[in-house]
Amino acid sequence: MLDRGRYLVGGIAACGNCHTPKGPDGKPIADRELSGGAPMDSPVFHAIPANITPDPETGVGKWTDAEIVDAIRNGRRPDGTLIGPPMAIAFYRDMSDEDVKAIVTYLRQVRPVVNKTDASTYKIPLPPSYGPPVTHAPDVVRDDPVAYGRYLATGLGHCMDCHTPRVKGRADMARIGAGGNDYSAPGGGTVTSPNLTPANPDGIAQWSDAQLKTAIREGLRPDGSRLVRLMAFDWYENVDDADMNALVAFLRSLKPAK
Structure with a gap:
């Protein structure tokens, strides 16, 4: 369980991409793992991981395992308050029982760090909940690469949270993968998540599988240019070959969406 949790947190879940502070080079600071990340801004929130x-x-040392699971899958803290964006609760609701327990197992053995973080602020009201409480989610079979790849990109990772357009703040799953969301880029400026579907004539449909894997793991496009470091390359480089193949299979299955 600990090994699975370590693999998920250090790989596709990429929790540290938000929750671990980074140095001037954009790399995570190892001895501050998961102790609270840099503020994240959008037109509707000032979020502090x-x-x-x-x-x-x-930190979460006084939370029970069940309370941490509830926070991840249902976005609810022990005091009843709701965790707001950019935490991808709408996708994490599908995280399987075994995987969410594995993540909690890993979090329990991370080095405790004293670091009080401020509360996030929102310019829009948060919903009363993200839906009926999720109390059970089964494992996703791995012998169907497209289905398992979808789970990696949604329930475990949050690829589709960034790369799916939003309508009234919610991901428009009818256009999954079509991109179009704006984010503050490290160092200033704005970056827009690209359309990953075949409707993008300059997108990943034109890339080989090897080129796509290099982009995910290393942040390098086929033309040699670099992707913005909002992508969690320092974590995705740890995704094993079987999971990466499933992730690519899912991305190849996306329907064209404008």
Whole structure:
């Protein structure tokens, strides 16, 4: 369970891409793992990724396993308050029982770091909930690469949270993968998530599988240019070959969407 949790947190789930502070080079600071990341801004929120180390006063050390699971899958803290975006609760609701427990197992053994983080602020009201509470989600079979790849890109990772257009703040799953969301880029400026479907004539449909894997793992396009470091390359480089093949199979299955 610990090995699975370590693999997920250090790979496709990429929790540290938000929750771990980074140095001037954009790389995660190893001895501050999951102790709270840099503020994230959008037109509707100023979000401060929380300290999720086991520190009892400033982290999640006093939370029960069930409370951490509830926070990940249902976006609910132990005090009843809702966790807002950019936490991809709408996708994490599908995280399987075994995988969410594995992540909690890993979080329990992370080095506690004392770091009190401020509360996030929102310019729009948060919903009362993300839907009926999820109390059970089965494993996704791995012998169907497209189905398992979809799970990697949604329930475990949050690829489709960034790369799917939103309508009234919610992902428009009828156009899954069509991109179009704007984000503040590291160092200033704005970056727009690209359309990953075949409707984009200059998109990944023109790339080989090897080129697509290089882009995900290394942030390098086929033309040699680099993707913006919002992508969690320092974590995705740890995704194993079987999972990467499934992820690519899912991306290849996306329907054209404008």
